Each structure stands twice: as structure tokens, then as C-alpha cells.
Amino acid sequence: MTNIAITTLLDQTDSDIAAYLEACVHCGECAEACQFYESTRDPKYTPTFKLAPLVKAYKRHKAPLRGIKKIFGLVPDEVTEDELREWEPLIYDSCTMCGRCTLVCPMGIDIAGTIRKVREGYAAADIVPDGLKQARVNVEKTSSPMGVTPKALLAQIKHQEEDTGLKIPVNVQGADYLALFSSHEIMASPEIIGAYARIFEKAGLSWTISTEAYEATNVGVQIGSGPLAAKLVQRVVDEAERLGVKYVISPECGHAYGAIRWAGPNLIGRTFDFEVLHIIELLDRLRRDGLIPAGKKDDRKLTLHDPCQIVRRGGLLKEPRRLMDDACSNFVEMPGAGIANLCCGGGGGVSANLRAEELRTKAFGVKLDQIDKLGGVDAVVIPCANCRGVFEDGLFDLDRELEVIGLGELVAETLADDPPKPAK
Amino acid sequence: MTFLDFVEGPMFYAAAAIFVTAGLWRIIGILRIGKKPDLAPARGSATAGWWKGNLRHFFPRGLFAERTWMHILGGYGFHLGLFVLLFFAAPHIAFIERFTGLSWPALPRWGFIIAAEIAFAGLIVLWVRRFSDPVMRQISDWDDHIGTWLTFLVMLTGCLALQESVVALRATHMLFVNIWLIYFPFSRLMHAFTVFLSRGATGASYGRKGMNP
Numbered sequence: 204m205t206n207i208a209i210t211t212l213l214d215q216t217d218s219d220i221a222a223y224l225e226a227c228v229h230c231g232e233c234a235e236a237c238q239f240y241e242s243t244r245d246p247k248y249t250p251t252f253k254l255a256p257l258v259k260a261y262k263r264h265k266a267p268l269r270g271i272k273k274i275f276g277l278v279p280d281e282v283t284e285d286e287l288r289e290w291e292p293l294i295y296d297s298c299t300m301c302g303r304c305t306l307v308c309p310m311g312i313d314i315a316g317t318i319r320k321v322r323e324g325y326a327a328a329d330i331v332p333d334g335l336k337q338a339r340v341n342v343e344k345t346s347s348p349m350g351v352t353p354k355a356l357l358a359q360i361k362h363q364e365e366d367t368g369l370k371i372p373v374n375v376q377g378a379d380y381l382a383l384f385s386s387h388e389i390m391a392s393p394e395i396i397g398a399y400a401r402i403f404e405k406a407g408l409s410w411t412i413s414t415e416a417y418e419a420t421n422v423g424v425q426i427g428s429g430p431l432a433a434k435l436v437q438r439v440v441d442e443a444e445r446l447g448v449k450y451v452i453s454p455e456c457g458h459a460y461g462a463i464r465w466a467g468p469n470l471i472g473r474t475f476d477f478e479v480l481h482i483i484e485l486l487d488r489l490r491r492d493g494l495i496p497a498g499k500k501d502d503r504k505l506t507l508h509d510p511c512q513i514v515r516r517g518g519l520l521k522e523p524r525r526l527m528d529d530a531c532s533n534f535v536e537m538p539g540a541g542i543a544n545l546c547c548g549g550g551g552g553v554s555a556n557l558r559a560e561e562l563r564t565k566a567f568g569v570k571l572d573q574i575d576k577l578g579g580v581d582a583v584v585i586p587c588a589n590c591r592g593v594f595e596d597g598l599f600d601l602d603r604e605l606e607v608i609g610l611g612e613l614v615a616e617t618l619a620d621d622p623p624k625p626a627k
Numbered sequence: 628m629t630f631l632d633f634v635e636g637p638m639f640y641a642a643a644a645i646f647v648t649a650g651l652w653r654i655i656g657i658l659r660i661g662k663k664p665d666l667a668p669a670r671g672s673a674t675a676g677w678w679k680g681n682l683r684h685f686f687p688r689g690l691f692a693e694r695t696w697m698h699i700l701g702g703y704g705f706h707l708g709l710f711v712l713l714f715f716a717a718p719h720i721a722f723i724e725r726f727t728g729l730s731w732p733a734l735p736r737w738g739f740i741i742a743a744e745i746a747f748a749g750l751i752v753l754w755v756r757r758f759s760d761p762v763m764r765q766i767s768d769w770d771d772h773i774g775t776w777l778t779f780l781v782m783l784t785g786c787l788a789l790q791e792s793v794v795a796l797r798a799t800h801m802l803f804v805n806i807w808l809i810y811f812p813f814s815r816l817m818h819a820f821t822v823f824l825s826r827g828a829t830g831a832s833y834g835r836k837g838m839n840p
Contacts, residue, residue: 216660217660217661217662217663218657218658218659218660218661218662218824218828219662219828219829219832221657221660222657222821222824222825222827222828223825223828223829225653225657225817225818225821225824225825226818226821226822226824226825226826227815227818228771228815228818229763229766229767229768229771229815230698230702230763231698231756231760231762231763231765231766232691232695232698234762235691235694235695236691240762244761246761246762246764246765246766247765249762249765249766251766252765252766265660266656267652267653267655267656267657268649268652268653268656268812268813271649271813272813277813305829306688306690306691307687307688307691307695308684309684309687309702309822310684310818310821310822310825310826311680311681311683311684311822311825311826311827311828311829311830312825312829313828313829313832316829316832464667465667465836466667467667468666468667468668469663469665469666469667472666473666474666474668478668515838516833516836516838517836518670518671518833518836518837518838520838538690539690542838542839543688543690
């Protein structure tokens with residue numbers, strides 16, 4: 204087990220990771236950007252400290268000049284199973300891979316990306332929290348971490364057709380767009396399906412949902428299992444290419460976007476025959492093309508939560524803000540909004556990890572403080588289903604009330620009533 | 628051969644050779660590990676991101692400054708002070724001229740004193756934090772302390788030798804310089820060079836995504 208973990212850790216260490224491990228000066232600045240440290244003040248949550256098993260393995264087996272250091276007894280001992288297990292909660296419970304620590308790091312080290320690599324070693328050795336193991340079992344059975352079956356999806360689609368009065372296309376060969384959803388959206392907030400149906404109807408898009416590839420959530424990325432992540436991406440790619448779509452729409456889910464947009468081609472070893480668009484990116488394009496003009500604005504005091512994997516680590520900074528400006532008249536930004544915004548506290552699989560619940564709620568408390576500083580916010584707009592779930596759970600645990608809504612829903616609710624433009 | 632001749636002659640050549648060879652070995656060793664090409668279609672330029680990443684992290688983000696101001700002051704004070712001492716102290720320029728023939732204007736004595744005070748203050752702040760701050764204590768190891776102490780001793784002996792009136796002080800300074808040069812490539816002091824690889828790697832990765840963290 205330990206050997207598999209060490210071998211995988213070393214395999215994952217490319218020149219970028221090596222540069223990070225070689226550059227860290229142990230300044231501890233990263234702690235100040237980590238909400239797990241901020242909410243507990245426990246030094247063990249210092250981001251760079253979480254990398255210790257990888258650092259040891261690298262220094263012993265891969266670092267340049269290790270031969271000379273070995274002569275002088277200056278290389279660390281072999282990583283033990285006990286150490287791997289001791290660090291497991293630090294790697295899975297107290298890191299959402301939000302990447303905020305990189306902003307404050309004077310060396311610019313991508314600690315979040317490195318934690319992702321460390322998780323590969325842990326997943327290979329099956330040293331993984333039970334919650335994520337269960338999600339993996341569900342995915343292998345149904346392709347969905349929450350066990351959402353095609354039958355359940357079709358039932359939700361039917362409800363949305365009844366609610367909207369629109370026909371929602373399913374398994375349409377030759378459609379331009381294939382829409383993916385996250386389990387959380389399908390089961391907990393299916394109205395997002397109806398919202399997209401209304402928007403796409405207005406824009407005149409040719410789109411479809413597939414019963415073969417509807418799930419965007421990629422548990423492989425959360426656990427750190429490259430092979431599983433590749434399998435889940437491949438399933439979407441196969442279906443998208445079978446249907447002949449031009450675009451795959453990644454839903455309002457942070458890590459799902461990173462999994463297919465940025466990691467996807469690297470996971471399966473080739474480029475796609477289609478373009479991946481985040482739903483926010485698509486809505487922004489449709490808005491700028493004049494296909495979904497904005498109507499009456501929501502006049503409540505709204506703020507925007509930046510999902511880490513969509514904004515900071517995904518590159519979509521301006522798009523959600525343009526949509527917010529169009530959709531509401533009293534949009535206020537949090538301190539550090541955009542690239543430096545705080546995580547919800549439950550990304551990177553932390554929300555699926557029951558063991559981390561208490562810690563996650565503490566980390567969410569820091570996020571809530573950030574919102575409270577704005578004073579009198581009526582609702583938070585959150586373009587990520589996982590973040591929404593973490594907000595809802597955290598608000599319940601902290602006995603607080605605050606409305607959370609998806610950005611797609613907000614856009615759908617504030618569409619202009621003028622007639623749709625002809626289909627492109 | 629006097630002790631000064633030795634530390635400024637054979638020992639210095641050996642130390643400088645180790646510094647250059649081992650330093651290059653380490654940098655090339657990191658780069659030789661290699662990485663797979665990124666197949667995801669880029670939204671921005673990785674090359675521009677590499678440069679932006681390197682430049683952006685020279686400037687601390689104001690959002691975090693409230694909690695990291697002491698480290699920022701200590702870090703900037705030490706590094707800027709050391710840079711000025713290293714390249715603008717009159718004896719250093721004379722020493723470099725001896726080997727390369729290159730020369731440039733030196734700092735006046737008062738400038739040296741100010742730069743040295745800032746560098747010492749910065750280094751002491753950084754070192755005190757290593758054992759007084761719980762986070763720093765948790766993550767610091769022997770290499771951090773040795774690197775700090777060696778640098779401190781090089782600076783201290785350099786100040787003592789500033790008058791260039793006592794041969795033994797100059798020889799002591801050169802001895803510590805040589806030890807520092809030998810230790811440098813095997814230690815975390817190499818961050819002076821690996822910083823550009825690290826910032827560049829992150830900058831390039833984010834640059835492809837159209838971001839600049």
C-alpha cells in the first residue's frame with residue numbers, strides 16, 4: 204500500500220511540482236489565505252504543511268543532488284503508512300483545492316494543484332475518506348455520485364416540462380449543444396433544468412440532454428483518481444461525439460468545469476471534437492449576441508459568490524459579473540471579490556466527506572462573515588450547485604437564514620419578454 | 628600562502644565552482660523531470676502568464692497585508708538590503724572588478740550603513756518569527772535556521788570587515804562567504820533561483836486559463 208502511494212506520488216511529480224517543492228521557503232504566508240487555518244488557528248492547517256508526505260518522498264527519491272545529500276545523511280526517511288494515514292485528514296478534510304493560498308504565496312506555488320497530485324497517491328493506495336469511497340461506488344453503478352439514474356433524470360425533466368410548458372429535448376442526434384448537470388442540480392434544484400429550457404428556447408438554441416451522459420460531477424477529480432476521472436470524462440466525450448454536438452455545456456458546478464474543460468483532454472490524452480463551454484460563459488455569449496436580452500431587474504440587494512474552480516482556477520471572472528449587472532439593480536461585491544474570494548468551505552470533495560462536517564461548517568463561518576460585512580444582503584447568487592449545497596447546510600448548522608440562488612435561475616427570471624430571435 | 632590568500636584564492640574558486648555547478652545541476656535536474664504538454668485549448672497565453680506570474684508575485688496583495696505585514700516588511704527589507712549590499716558595497720565592486728574587469732559606482736558609506744541596518748532588521752524579524760509564530764514553528768526545519776544563520780554571519784563579518792583595515796576580519800568574512808556559497812545550492816537558499824520556475828509554472832498554467840493569480 205505504502206509503496207503504491209509513494210510510486211504514484213513520484214509519478215505525479217513533474218517539473219512544475221518539483222519547482223514548487225524546491226521553491227517553498229516555509230514563510231507560512233499561505234496559512235493566512237486558508238480558511239481552515241483562519242477558522243481554527245491550528246498551525247497544522249498551514250497549506251504547505253499538508254504537502255509533507257510528497258515533500259518527503261520527493262526529497263528521498265527524485266530531488267536533484269539527493270545522492271550527495273544521502274552521503275551526509277541529509278535525505279528524509281521513507282514515508283510510512285502511519286504518516287500517510289496521519290496526513291489523510293489534512294489532504295482530504297481541510298483542503299478544498301480552492302487555490303487562494305497561491306495568491307498570497309511569494310513564490311507563487313500552486314498548492315491546490317499539488318494537493319490534487321498528492322490525492323492521486325492516496326487514491327492509488329485507497330487511503331480515502333469513506334464519504335468519497337461511497338461516491339465512487341455510486342459512480343461505478345450509475346455514473347452519478349448521488350446514484351441518480353436515467354429514469355430519475357427523465358422524471359425530473361418531465362416535471363420541468365410541466366412547469367415551463369416547454370418540450371425539453373432528450374437524446375437528440377445532431378443538436379448543437381449537449382447540456383450536462385450535476386447530481387445535486389438534478390435532485391435538489393431541478394428547476395435549473397427548466398430555467399435553461401426557457402433561456403435556450405428564447406435564444407433559439409438547438410440543444411439536448413442525454414440519458415447516456417448527463418452527469419458532470421467527476422468524483423475521480425475529487426478523490427484524486429486519474430483513471431476514474433478519465434473514465435468519467437471519456438463517457439461524456441463518447442456521447443458528445445456520437446450525438447455530433449458542437450458544444451458541451453458544463454453546468455453550474457465548479458470542479459465539474461475544471462474536470463472537463465481544463466483537465467479533460469489531458470485525462471483522456473487527446474483534444475475533443477467539440478468545445479466545452481461553462482453555462483455562465485454561454486449565457487454571457489448569448490446575452491452579448493443579443494439573443495437573451497435582459498428585462499426587469501431584480502431590485503433586491505444581491506451579492507455574488509465566486510466558485511473557486513470557475514473563477515480563480517477556471518478563468519471566468521468577468522462573465523458572471525456582466526450577467527449580474529444585467530440581472531439586478533443592487534449588486535454588491537464582497538471584499539476580495541473575484542480572484543481572491545473565499546471558498547464556500549466544501550469544494551474538492553469536502554462536502555461529500557462526512558468526517559469533515561464540523562471543520563467545513565467552521566470554514567463556512569469565515570465565508571459567512573465575509574457576506575455579513577456587506578450588511579443587509581437579501582440573497583447570494585451562487586453559480587455552483589455544490590457551493591449552494593454547502594451554503595444551505597452551513598446556514599442550517601449556524602441557524603442563519605439567507606436565500607441562495609443559482610445564476611442561471613436569476614438570468615431566466617430576469618429575461619426580457621420580447622419575442623425570441625430566429626435560431627442561428 | 629596566507630589564510631586570506633587561501634580564502635580569497637583556492638577556497639573561493641572551489642566554493643564558486645561548487646555554487647555554479649551544483650546550482651546548475653539542481654535547476655537542470657528540476658527541468659529535466661519534464662511535464663506533459665497541456666492538451667486543453669488555451670484561453671490565454673502561457674508565455675505571457677509565465678512573465679505575469681513572475682512579476683505579479685513581487686507585489687503582495689493588499690487584501691492579505693493586514694495579516695502578513697510583518698513578513699512583507701521583513702522580507703522586503705532583508706532582500707532589498709542584501710541586494711544593495713551585495714552589488715553596491717565598494718569592496719564587493721572592487722572584488723568583482725578583480726575577476727571580471729567590470730566596475731560601477733559604489734554606495735557612499737552612509738548608504739551602506741542604512742542598507743545594512745535594513746537588511747539586518749529584516750533578517751532578524753524573519754528569524755524571530757521562525758520560532759515565535761506557531762505556523763512558522765510548525766513548518767520550519769534545520770535548513771531554514773542554518774540558511775538564516777549563515778547569511779547573518781556573512782553579513783555580520785562583512786560589516787566588521789568594511790574598514791578593510793584588519794586582514795583577519797576580511798579573511799573571516801571570505802571564509803563565511805565560501806561556506807555560504809558551498810551550502811547554497813544544496814539548501815533552501817536556492818529559492819533565489821527556483822522562485823522563477825515556481826512563479827512561472829503557476830503563471831503559465833493560469834495564463835492559459837486567462838487568469839493572473
